[in-house]
Amino acid sequence: MSLDLIVKGGTLPDGRNADIGIAGGRITAIEPKIESEAGRVVDATGNLVAPPFVDPHFHMDATLSYGIPRINASGTLLEGIALWGELKPLLTHEAVRERALAYCDWAVSMGLLAIRTHVDTCDDRLLAVEALLDVKKSVAPYIDLQLVAFPQDGFYRDPTARENTIRALDMGVDVVGGIPHFERTMADGRRSVTELCEIAAERGLMVDMHCDETDDPQSRHIEQLAYETQRLGLQGRVAGSHLTSMHSMDNYYVSKLLPLIAEAEVSAIPNPLINIVIQGRHDTYPKRRGQTRVPEMLKAGIRVGFGQDCVLDPWYPLGTADMLDVAFMGLHVAQMTSPADMAQCFRMVTETNAAIMGLDHLGIEVGKTASLVVLEAGNPVEALRLRANRLCVIAKGKVVAERSSSAAKLDLPGRPKTVDRRHRLQN
Ligand code: FE2
Numbered sequence: 169m170s171l172d173l174i175v176k177g178g179t180l181p182d183g184r185n186a187d188i189g190i191a192g193g194r195i196t197a198i199e200p201k202i203e204s205e206a207g208r209v210v211d212a213t214g215n216l217v218a219p220p221f222v223d224p225h226f227h228m229d230a231t232l233s234y235g236i237p238r239i240n241a242s243g244t245l246l247e248g249i250a251l252w253g254e255l256k257p258l259l260t261h262e263a264v265r266e267r268a269l270a271y272c273d274w275a276v277s278m279g280l281l282a283i284r285t286h287v288d289t290c291d292d293r294l295l296a297v298e299a300l301l302d303v304k305k306s307v308a309p310y311i312d313l314q315l316v317a318f319p320q321d322g323f324y325r326d327p328t329a330r331e332n333t334i335r336a337l338d339m340g341v342d343v344v345g346g347i348p349h350f351e352r353t354m355a356d357g358r359r360s361v362t363e364l365c366e367i368a369a370e371r372g373l374m375v376d377m378h379c380d381e382t383d384d385p386q387s388r389h390i391e392q393l394a395y396e397t398q399r400l401g402l403q404g405r406v407a408g409s410h411l412t413s414m415h416s417m418d419n420y421y422v423s424k425l426l427p428l429i430a431e432a433e434v435s436a437i438p439n440p441l442i443n444i445v446i447q448g449r450h451d452t453y454p455k456r457r458g459q460t461r462v463p464e465m466l467k468a469g470i471r472v473g474f475g476q477d478c479v480l481d482p483w484y485p486l487g488t489a490d491m492l493d494v495a496f497m498g499l500h501v502a503q504m505t506s507p508a509d510m511a512q513c514f515r516m517v518t519e520t521n522a523a524i525m526g527l528d529h530l531g532i533e534v535g536k537t538a539s540l541v542v543l544e545a546g547n548p549v550e551a552l553r554l555r556a557n558r559l560c561v562i563a564k565g566k567v568v569a570e571r572s573s574s575a576a577k578l579d580l581p582g583r584p585k586t587v588d589r590r591h592r593l594q595n
Contacts (some may be wrong), residue, residue, distance in 0.1 A: 180218075
């Protein structure tokens with residue numbers, strides 16, 4: 169049988185060396201040697217061939233808007249929200265679309281081929297919703313883009329948010345969002361979790377809420393989210409994003425909370441780059457890190473991914489669409505530096521994030537969609553250390569991005585002519 173593409177000689181994340189055969193946009197063979205004819209051969213010898221990176225938490229309506237109309241001087245979440253409020257009336261369909269498409273180009277170049285983006289529904293024009301629905305269609309041949317209806321200014325706190333969030337879902341937005349800690353009272357926050365989960369249950373949708381994105385140890389909407397998930401039979405379809413208050417909660421309470429989250433099969437999506445810069449801003453010293461309890465949740469059997477959240481927007485002045493940056497920061501803040509923990513962090517930004525988004529078609533297995541990334545690294549841990557070059561990105565069976573090796577030429581007396589930062593551990 170003739171194949172469209174063979175990726176030859178790469179190392180898979182589990183350490184196997186294999187050729188990967190691709191035809192009709194699917195993986196048709198994974199074998200030590202594939203001898204068939206192919207339209208194209210990608211040589212991955214000595215490099216890591218991994219499933220694509222997946223970002224389960226992003227804000228594509230705000231991305232690449234850094235500095236418009238001004239920058240966030242305090243760096244806080246609340247000034248970011250106020251600044252986004254200033255920017256919103258200035259948005260146009262075309263500008264949102266162009267910035268989002270430019271970001272998707274970056275994403276593809278970094279092997280990031282599935283993104284869940286929240287889209288603000290607190291705008292009577294729902295202009296960003298329309299623009300991102302357009303973008304979703306445009307990028308469908310290479311990126312799985314999932315939209316979350318996100319009442320950023322509060323489902324109840326903003327006078328038309330409820331109505332507009334429901335309109336956005338009617339327009340085809342995929343996931344129900346929320347922001348309970350931003351409602352006027354703890355009770356309103358709780359009520360919003362209940363109603364939003366009921367809306368998702370009625371419509372058969374997934375839920376992904378910004379939940380307890382605060383340093384307040386009393387912010388406990390994740391408890392309500394786990395409760396509603398179980399009550400409404402939404403197990404496996406709900407995610408709590410950020411969960412930063414858990415960093416500051418009392419240990420005894422957390423020992424009760426984690427099994428409840430696990431039982432309800434609610435996933436957790438910390439966003440390390442953003443949590444480490446936004447949380448703890450009201451502290452002097454010691455200053456809290458504000459990342460949720462990642463190793464403890466993993467130990468409790470909770471599905472935990474890592475999201476990117478922001479790139480060049482009112483909340484974050486940096487970012488490059490690199491999920492290895494996200495995992496790198498996440499493992500530092502969570503102090504997950506054993507080889508097994510680091511390998512897990514790599515899986516979190518690939519396989520686990522895909523599972524959180526319900527994307528069963530991704531992964532390196534025969535029959536799955538042929539979306540892969542060739543990284544200039546020998547294994548997942550090395551990919552993290554190097555934030556490795558993406559040599560080749562394949563989306564749905566087609567090569568969509570390529571780059572050459574990052575080895576540098578050297579001109580030093582008595583030293584080699586090139587330097588390559590790859591490193592084999594010696595036993
Ligand atoms: Fe977010």
